Amino acid sequence: xxxxxxxxxxxxxxxxxxxxxxxxxxxxxxxxxxxxxxxxxxxxxxxxxxxxxxxxxxxxxxxxxxxxxxxxxxxxxxxxxxxxxxxxxxxxxxxxxxxxxxxxxxxxxxxxxxxxxxxxxxxxxxxxxxxxxxxxxxxxxxxxxxxxxxxxxxxxxxxxxxxxxxxxxxxxxxxxxxxxx
Amino acid sequence: xxxxxxxxxxxxxxxxxxxxxxxxxxxxxxxxxxxxxxxxxxxxxxxxxxxxxxxxxxxxxxxxxxxxxxxxxxxxxxxxxxxxxxxxxxxxxxxxxxxxxxxxxxxxxxxxxxxxxxxxxxxxxxxxxxxxxxxxxxxxxxxxxxxxxxxxxxxxxxxxxxxxxxxxxxxxxxxxxxxxxxxxxxxxxxxxxxxxxxxxxxxxxxxxxxxxxxxxxxxxxxxxxxxxxxxxxxxxxxxxxxxxxxxxxxxxxxxxxxxxxxxxxxxxxxxxxxxxxxxxxxxxxxxxxxxxxxxxxxxxxxxxxxxxxxxxxxxxxxxxxxxxxxxxxxxxxxxxxxxxxxxxxxxxxxxxxxxxxxx
Numbered sequence: 388x389x390x391x392x393x394x395x396x397x398x399x400x401x402x403x404x405x406x407x408x409x410x411x412x413x414x415x416x417x418x419x420x421x422x423x424x425x426x427x428x429x430x431x432x433x434x435x436x437x438x439x440x441x442x443x444x445x446x447x448x449x450x451x452x453x454x455x456x457x458x459x460x461x462x463x464x465x466x467x468x469x470x471x472x473x474x475x476x477x478x479x480x481x482x483x484x485x486x487x488x489x490x491x492x493x494x495x496x497x498x499x500x501x502x503x504x505x506x507x508x509x510x511x512x513x514x515x516x517x518x519x520x521x522x523x524x525x526x527x528x529x530x531x532x533x534x535x536x537x538x539x540x541x542x543x544x545x546x547x548x549x550x551x552x553x554x555x556x557x558x559x560x561x562x563x564x565x566x567x568x
Numbered sequence: 569x570x571x572x573x574x575x576x577x578x579x580x581x582x583x584x585x586x587x588x589x590x591x592x593x594x595x596x597x598x599x600x601x602x603x604x605x606x607x608x609x610x611x612x613x614x615x616x617x618x619x620x621x622x623x624x625x626x627x628x629x630x631x632x633x634x635x636x637x638x639x640x641x642x643x644x645x646x647x648x649x650x651x652x653x654x655x656x657x658x659x660x661x662x663x664x665x666x667x668x669x670x671x672x673x674x675x676x677x678x679x680x681x682x683x684x685x686x687x688x689x690x691x692x693x694x695x696x697x698x699x700x701x702x703x704x705x706x707x708x709x710x711x712x713x714x715x716x717x718x719x720x721x722x723x724x725x726x727x728x729x730x731x732x733x734x735x736x737x738x739x740x741x742x743x744x745x746x747x748x749x750x751x752x753x754x755x756x757x758x759x760x761x762x763x764x765x766x767x768x769x770x771x772x773x774x775x776x777x778x779x780x781x782x783x784x785x786x787x788x789x790x791x792x793x794x795x796x797x798x799x800x801x802x803x804x805x806x807x808x809x810x811x812x813x814x815x816x817x818x819x820x821x822x823x824x825x826x827x828x829x830x831x832x833x834x835x836x837x838x839x840x841x842x843x844x845x846x847x848x849x850x851x852x853x854x855x856x857x858x859x860x861x862x863x864x865x866x867x868x869x870x871x872x873x874x875x876x877x878x879x880x881x882x883x884x885x886x887x888x889x890x891x892x893x894x895x896x897x898x899x900x901x902x903x904x905x906x907x908x909x910x911x912x913x914x915x916x917x918x919x920x921x922x923x924x925x926x927x
Contacts, residue, residue, distance in 0.1 A: 464818070464819045473884060473914075473918070474914060474917075475884070478911075478914070479817075483817055483818050486814075486817055486818050487818050487819075490625075491620060491623055491625030491656060491658065492624065493623065493624030493625065495624075500913035501913055510914075516623070516624075517622055517623050517624060518623070519623060
């Protein structure tokens with residue numbers, strides 16, 4: 388009985404963290420960000436300074452949009468960003484951050500190109516890694532310097548079946564990403 | 569030093585628990601000769617090894633693996649086949665041994681060692697961790713927080729590995745003083761990374777003290793012996809460059825500068841080595857580093873004109889400093905030398921910005 392109660396608590400705890408998204412634009416008041424989520428996805432309801440969305444569960448695909456103060460733009464590298472950086476240099480910092488967080492996992496770069504985010508010029512990185520269980524994931528990462536903040540969007544899904552299936556919806560959504568500060 | 573990589577491996581390095589100190593192996597044990605508890609520790613180590621393979625952490629360098637394994641066989645002939653070496657592409661000056669005899673050498677340690685005898689000293693130390701079943705003996709302390717007792721135990725094991733490793737080194741015909749030099753490289757790293765490094769080495773005795781102890785032991789032996797510097801530099805060339813590249817990719821300019829600012833060490837690298845040095849100055853970003861970086865990039869282009877990334881670096885450097893003609897010249901050269909570069913679109917955008925049209 389006690390085990391059952393714990394299981395119910397855990398289960399309900401998980402369910403409460405995510406909520407259905409309608410057609411409206413989702414806003415983070417803490418971070419002054421907004422985005423129109425991919426249709427039919429759910430969003431994280433945990434109050435935080437990033438907006439997180441998934442369709443089939445965060446262990447499958449995940450779209451995260453957020454902002455960091457410029458001087459703490461790349462915390463794992465202990466480095467900031469500034470307006471003087473070329474978009475390609477910003478992309479290298481983002482890749483370094485990924486590699487540092489990934490430890491021994493190899494991050495394979497499949498593409499790196501100029502891209503806009505929130506109306507600003509930045510980069511779009513396309514990378515692949517294999518997790519400890521042996522599952523391959525593809526990721527897209529966008530980043531720009533916007534005044535005093537580094538804005539980023541990150542989409543990750545298994546290479547098999549999911550990444551390409553949801554990519555177009557994610558890119559459409561990321562194109563609506565806006566910052567208000 | 570960023571200790572993230574070490575944490576990943578540590579999960580397999582330390583495992584479960586028993587009380588008595590295990591006796592050293594006399595010969596290579598077969599898995600079915602081990603008691604069930606030790607077999608579980610080995611299985612855990614093998615799962616860790618498989619995980620490292622899956623995530624792509626191992627540098628594909630079979631020649632270096634064979635070279636290091638041959639050195640290990642000379643050091644531990646009775647354990648031939650039981651000890652295996654893999655190389656991890658990380659700018660970490662360290663090596664790790666799993667319970668089953670899998671030894672992982674980080675490219676950082678390969679880069680900092682100056683000759684075969686120094687690498688042999690590292691491998692002899694790591695091999696003793698296996699023959700003396702340190703990982704199995706550690707299982708009592710696996711998931712517990714570090715205490716004085718576990719720290720002491722770890723330090724005792726390190727001293728034992730230093731002492732017995734030195735005996736193996738001498739028996740295999742290497743110069744004993746090189747073991748001391750190898751440990752001195754660790755002191756340099758401690759000084760460079762300070763508290764960051766100390767955190768990852770909490771179970772190790774202070775390296776300065778270890779150097780003193782090892783030097784006293786080494787002095788008891790005849791000092792002559794093999795060093796095999798040229799052979800070492802040739803066989804490790806690829807791994808050393810991989811370590812530098814990973815260091816730069818993770819914005820760790822400290823390791824790269826330590827390795828390359830010494831002109832003697834830099835001579836062991838390819839002709840375009842000054843590109844790496846220039847990148848390290850750029851990443852450090854202190855006063856005067858822009859000029860140091862530019863000079864290093866120029867040297868790289870002089871010495872190795874067909875190395876693409878030195879041209880890209882110069883192109884960016886001039887682009888950001890208002891010298892568009894020079895920037896365009898080097899960026900065009902980069903694209904000509906690396907037509908399939910993954911960042912081609914960035915460079916084309918730079919050229920478009922300079923010249924007002926497609927390159």
